[in-house]
Amino acid sequence: QVQLQESGPGLVKPSETLSLTCTVSGGSISNYYWSWIRQPPGKGLEWIGYMYYSGATNYNPSLKSRVTMSVDKSKNQFSLKLSSVTAADTAIYYCAREVLSGPNYDTRNYAFDFWGQGTMVTVSS
Amino acid sequence: QSALTQPASVSGSPGQSIAISCTGTSSDVGGYNYVSWYQQHPGKAPKLMIYEVSNRPSGVPDRFSGSKSGNTASLTISGLQAEDEADYYCSSYTSSTTLVVFGGGTKLTVL
Numbered sequence: 001q002v003q004l005q006e007s008g009p010g011l012v013k014p015s016e017t018l019s020l021t022c023t024v025s026g027g028s029i030s031n032y033y034w035s036w037i038r039q040p041p042g043k044g045l046e047w048i049g050y051m052y053y054s055g056a057t058n059y060n061p062s063l064k065s066r067v068t069m070s071v072d073k074s075k076n077q078f079s080l081k082l083s084s085v086t087a088a089d090t091a092i093y094y095c096a097r098e099v100l101s102g103p104n105y106d107t108r109n110y111a112f113d114f115w116g117q118g119t120m121v122t123v124s125s
Numbered sequence: 126q127s128a129l130t131q132p133a134s135v136s137g138s139p140g141q142s143i144a145i146s147c148t149g150t151s152s153d154v155g156g157y158n159y160v161s162w163y164q165q166h167p168g169k170a171p172k173l174m175i176y177e178v179s180n181r182p183s184g185v186p187d188r189f190s191g192s193k194s195g196n197t198a199s200l201t202i203s204g205l206q207a208e209d210e211a212d213y214y215c216s217s218y219t220s221s222t223t224l225v226v227f228g229g230g231t232k233l234t235v236l
Contacts, residue, residue: 035225045163045171045214047225061222099176110218110225111161111176118170 002027004095004116012089012123018082022095022116029053029076031105033098035112036069036080038091046091050098051078085123092118128226129154129215136234142203145231147215148196153226155196159218162191162200165230166211174213175200202233210235 008020022034036048049059051069059067068081082089096112130148137143147154147162154160160178163171173182175191178198190201198217202209215228 044230045216045227047216047223047227050224058224060224094170099173099182101177101180109161109176110159111173111216112163112171113173113176113182115170115172 002097002114004097004114006093006095006116006119008119008121010120010122012085012121013125014086014123015084018080018085018089018093018121018123020080020093020095020119020121022078022080024076024078024097029071029073029078032100033108034071034078035096035098037094037096037112038089039094039118040088040091048080048082048093087123090121090123092120094118128219128223129217129228131213131215131228131231133229134232134234136236137202137205138236139205139207141205142201143205143233144202145200145213145215145233147198147200147217147228149198149217149219149226150196152221153217153219154193154198156220157218158193160191160193160198161216162189163214163216164209164211165214171214205235207235209233 003025005023012018030053035050066083071078095116097114099109099111099113158178162175165171178193179191188203214230
């Protein structure tokens with residue numbers, strides 16, 4: 001069973017960079033699309049962006065200027081960096097795997113079947 | 126304001142059926158069969174319940190079903206159980222540069 005685990009600082013100062021890592025266990029990071037999704041306290045979900053195992057990325061335009069995602073296949077990990085954070089970036093951050101279907105399991109569905117437990121990041125001085 | 130519109134709350138008694146709607150546009154829900162639904166219990170990560178409008182992942186009870194008509198998708202839960210009380214979110218692929226959009230979420234209360 002695939003498991004995802006987010007890790008990183010729980011407190012970040014305003015204007016600094018938020019850095020999180022997602023470690024994938026029970027399966028390979030290869031051949032899948034991996035996303036970051038966040039949820040402000042008491043609010044809904046927001047897709048931040050995805051990274052393909054090859055390194056290709058696509059970011060939410062609302063965050064694109066501040067987001068960088070990267071992958072480390074040797075460690076089965078992928079990472080998120082969000083720069084110039086403000087209080088509005090306070091949220092639970094989830095990493096998630098995208099569903100692939102079809103006879104070769106290579107058809108994207110833009111749905112997420114495996115999620116990390118989430119990590120709360122607070123932006124405060 | 127979320128890209129997809131869901132009712133803030135719905136309720137039902139055990140054994141009853143309820144439906145949660147998710148309204149978008151022809152650029153997302155209406156234009157593609159990439160609608161998914163998630164269940165989220167307090168303090169937990171979302172759980173995928175439906176993908177591609179009506180497909181259930183392995184392990185999801187067949188009490189949960191999905192459908193779509195025009196720009197509105199729906200999640201129907203039949204035979205409501207106490208454990209179904211949770212927040213439910215819809216999501217869709219969008220042809221806009223955002224790629225993936227979510228609804229604002231619906232709180233289901235089992236009376």
